[in-house]
Amino acid sequence: MSPVAVRFAPSPTGRLHIGNARAAVMNWLFARKQGGSFMLRMDDTDRERSTAEYAAGIEEDLRWLGLEWDRYARQSDRLDRYTAAAERLKAAGRLYPCYETPDELGLKRKAQLAQHRPPLYDRAALRLTDADRARLEAEGRRPHWRLKLEHTPVVWDDLVRGTQRFQGQDLSDPVLIREDGQPLYTFASVVDDIELGITHVIRGEDHVANTAVQIQLCEALGGPVPAFGHFPLITDASGAGLSKRLGSLSLKSLREESGLEPLSILSLLAKIGTSDAVEARGTLEELVADFDLAKVGRGTPKFDAEDLHRLNAQILHHMPYAAVADRLPALGMAGADEAFWLAVRPNITHVAEAKGWWDITHAPLAPVVTDAAFLEAAAGLLPAAPWGPDTWGQWVDAVKAATGAKGKALFMPLRLALTGLEHGPELKTLLPLIGRERTLARLSGQTA
Numbered sequence: 001m002s003p004v005a006v007r008f009a010p011s012p013t014g015r016l017h018i019g020n021a022r023a024a025v026m027n028w029l030f031a032r033k034q035g036g037s038f039m040l041r042m043d044d045t046d047r048e049r050s051t052a053e054y055a056a057g058i059e060e061d062l063r064w065l066g067l068e069w070d071r072y073a074r075q076s077d078r079l080d081r082y083t084a085a086a087e088r089l090k091a092a093g094r095l096y097p098c099y100e101t102p103d104e105l106g107l108k109r110k111a112q113l114a115q116h117r118p119p120l121y122d123r124a125a126l127r128l129t130d131a132d133r134a135r136l137e138a139e140g141r142r143p144h145w146r147l148k149l150e151h152t153p154v155v156w157d158d159l160v161r162g163t164q165r166f167q168g169q170d171l172s173d174p175v176l177i178r179e180d181g182q183p184l185y186t187f188a189s190v191v192d193d194i195e196l197g198i199t200h201v202i203r204g205e206d207h208v209a210n211t212a213v214q215i216q217l218c219e220a221l222g223g224p225v226p227a228f229g230h231f232p233l234i235t236d237a238s239g240a241g242l243s244k245r246l247g248s249l250s251l252k253s254l255r256e257e258s259g260l261e262p263l264s265i266l267s268l269l270a271k272i273g274t275s276d277a278v279e280a281r282g283t284l285e286e287l288v289a290d291f292d293l294a295k296v297g298r299g300t301p302k303f304d305a306e307d308l309h310r311l312n313a314q315i316l317h318h319m320p321y322a323a324v325a326d327r328l329p330a331l332g333m334a335g336a337d338e339a340f341w342l343a344v345r346p347n348i349t350h351v352a353e354a355k356g357w358w359d360i361t362h363a364p365l366a367p368v369v370t371d372a373a374f375l376e377a378a379a380g381l382l383p384a385a386p387w388g389p390d391t392w393g394q395w396v397d398a399v400k401a402a403t404g405a406k407g408k409a410l411f412m413p414l415r416l417a418l419t420g421l422e423h424g425p426e427l428k429t430l431l432p433l434i435g436r437e438r439t440l441a442r443l444s445g446q447t448a
Ligand SMILES: Nc1ncnc2c1ncn2[C@@H]1O[C@H](COP(=O)(O)OP(=O)(O)OP(=O)(O)O)[C@@H](O)[C@H]1O
Pocket: 009, 010, 011, 012, 013, 014, 018, 019, 020, 021, 022, 023, 202, 203, 204, 205, 206, 207, 232, 233, 234, 235, 241, 242, 243, 244, 245, 246
């Protein structure tokens, strides 16, 4: 058996959204789990809507997620392959020229629907004589080309949906090549899957009907026919579909505006709509280990941004300093060290929020003074420098013994004076970061 080869094949007509990313994640995890290869293929034959900027944006998004590709292809580099495949189909009598305009096709469809018949192409072009075609071309009409489907059953064992059955006679002969010579998605995709050795096509269920046609096309081109798996499409929280062109829920905005970590998105996308619970995972390897296409369910997964934020917080709570060290200076935390990161990571949902704690530990702050006499007494008991992890314990024991204050009455005035807030990271870890001088000043009510 040939080694497993999968592809993620976006059209570069917008930035990737969370649904597209699911397709990328599924394919990448499948490849890694099976020891196979993952290809990024830009389906850019739509010249009007594809741009190099969007292609670069898609690459940026995938790299940010950590989904590196083993192979890369661009359909616009392979146009000669589609021409060659079209010639083979013509020679085999499977590709035929049609001359109807979109308006004429629209009228035919309307008439069929009015008679409660399915709106299938009526194959009128197959009945044209050479003379008819010559006359149409003389009128200036250029042909588009349709695949002549076999009127036989098409059956495949879908890796997600189980056995799928279509009848060739229930499907319209698909247009493979437009009037202007542009190969359409259905065609280019199958030529590539065959020639690039794709063994498994894993994609959203928006492609199920395409698959029936593509299996026939693949056979007409001499195969081999890959395995197919179609997973349900993600909707937004209101149940509405996503579209690259509308820019909905793009990875770029989740990264740049919402400040999410790639692993939160990966953790969500690897598990949403599967029989596994959605949980934060600290590495891609853990997600690979859990992955099994058989766990993907048939229900429509709804994307809820709240889930991502919850996962993000969980991921940050365990994130080592090395994973963020490079990013902290650019977020206004130049000089932030491991002690600072370990102190604040349990209290943040997004990395940028660490800046709030950076300011509290490193910039002037107006303390909240609730009991000046108590704070003065506490100031007199502050241990001498140097301070370490035990300083807080020693200090509060002394304050407790001297004042008799306990529990909240002991901690809250100190927390408010030192941080200005009622909640936050453990004072045991914050105190050495704030330092003795600043602590003394804040205890006396000064902005420091
Ligand atoms: N909402 C979704 N949920 C899961 N997968 C999706 C979703 N939308 C698209 N996909 C998958 O993303 C992959 C790339 O598809 P494609 O580039 O056609 O994106 P698209 O968002 O459908 O495009 P467009 O909005 O530009 O029509 C395909 O495998 C497709 O099935």
